[in-house]
Amino acid sequence: MTDRHGLELNLKLQRKGFTLDVELRLPDRGITVITGPSGSGKTTLLRCIAGLEKAQGNVRFNDAIWQDKKKFLPTYKRKTAYVFQEASLFPHMSVKENLEFAVDRSQGRMAARKLKDIVKLLDIDHVFLSEPHKLSGGERQRVAIARALLNMPDVLLMDEPLASIDDQRKQEILSYLELVKEYVYFPVIYVTHSVNEAARLADTIVVIDKGSVVAQAPVEEAFSDPDFPLPFNDQLGVAFDATIDQYSSKWALSLVRWGSDCAVWLMAGRHRPGEQVRVRILARDISLTRITIPDSSIQNTIACTIKEIRKDSDISMALVTLDAGGKTLLARITRRSVDQLNLVPGESIWAQIKTASLA
């Protein structure tokens, strides 16, 4: 029987003016996002897990020991694949050869015929025979992601894979990464400093600062807690998974449903009913009302209970935590509204959601 502990690590690394001291347990499925300010040690931690840096301590994945007091498995013996910030394709090989290099070293765990599937998944068929320098930045990074997937790692490590790509391409690759998420059944550790990327991709969020872990939580919990140490700013808002109930091709909207009677129309691409999607609703996009307005352009009105009202970082605003069918919503409204509507914790209220989107 295999041990399914996931990834357990306890690492110490001393550098000039910097100490990494991290103890972590990560699930053996799903995407863990490691985030934190620059210089906090995110990349160093990832490199230590891969064995590219020699830190003191233990690393084990399920029942395999990668590193302990007595042994240190070199990088090539750890079943990881690594996507670097720059695509880092082998420049003397074509895209095809880059991908085959990974398949050939997957120890037979990746069938060559699956190569086609992944090439299709990441939409790189048209550059399959090209040389890396002829590709656009986005294409290169997609090839790098495909190459890592084709290596069939036990753990996939990704170090800010979108950092060197322009904003428009970022959105595109994020959608590919969401597809990838459906596809993989190994854990992914994804380093980023972007709150948005974390909201879209993470199942678990780990925040590190000055080389130590300062917080770890499932994504839904992290994003419904305004005190969670992420630089939310105007990106404050919840993120959770819900099920698609129906898709209206006429309006290009999808209806997601949760709890007994909570439903929200989302601007989203075509989704099949029953599909699980990540919903993201920003606090600034929710307003509160005591009566529903039938003729409003706002389509999404949900019955909620006020859980808490607290000060916001902005002096004129207040932050209201709501319960909607078991999910937490955050609303940022003016203190004046709180006063005029006479909002009190425990009361029922209507939340109007201006725009909701898939994360």
Next chain:
Amino acid sequence: MSFSNDDINTILLTLKLAACVTVILLLISTPLALWLARTENRFAGVINTLVAMPLILPPSVIGFYMLIAMGPDGFIGEITQALGLGLLPFTFSGLVVASVIYSLPFVVQPIQNALQAAGTRPQEVAATLGAGPIDTFFRITLPLARPGFFTAAILGFTHTIGEFGVVLMIGGNIPDETRLISVQIYDHVEALNYEQAHSLSLLMVIFSFTTLLLLYSLRSGRVGYKVMS
């Protein structure tokens, strides 16, 4: 151009020496250059300097010290005697050993530069994909530094062919053993055989021009891979 039998033997011996030296140098220089390109050892600077010394030292100085080292009381001489190989000065093997030292920087430096230009990222990527050190060397490191190896081999070969001072000190002038082109030209001139000196000298000029042309056209062609994309 006309060559006497003697001249032709000299040319063949010179080519044989250059070929031996180039092969040995590539075998020695590859690990040395790999180490120098990657190490953070504080003695790397000293090693780098030692490797580069033959670039500026007068060949006669190298030859002189090699002669002493290979002599009966020198440390190389003691080793070769203990191994039953006898003494190296005034033998072909002695020339090979001396030429290896003399041409070392011409082979180490191009390889080292090529390795440094390719960076460590390709090796890291290969390792994360499960490629072991030998696999990585032959599939990634070597192909990426190939232009450097070409340059190194050509420079090592041509530089060895042209040596004179070291040969005079170590090799002397023994036909079919240590008599190389450069020494032969010197002899012809001393004997006032200008015509034969001309033939050999012109051959050297043509050879040097051709190899350098080859080198530069390699360089302007598809040489290096741009920094990792």
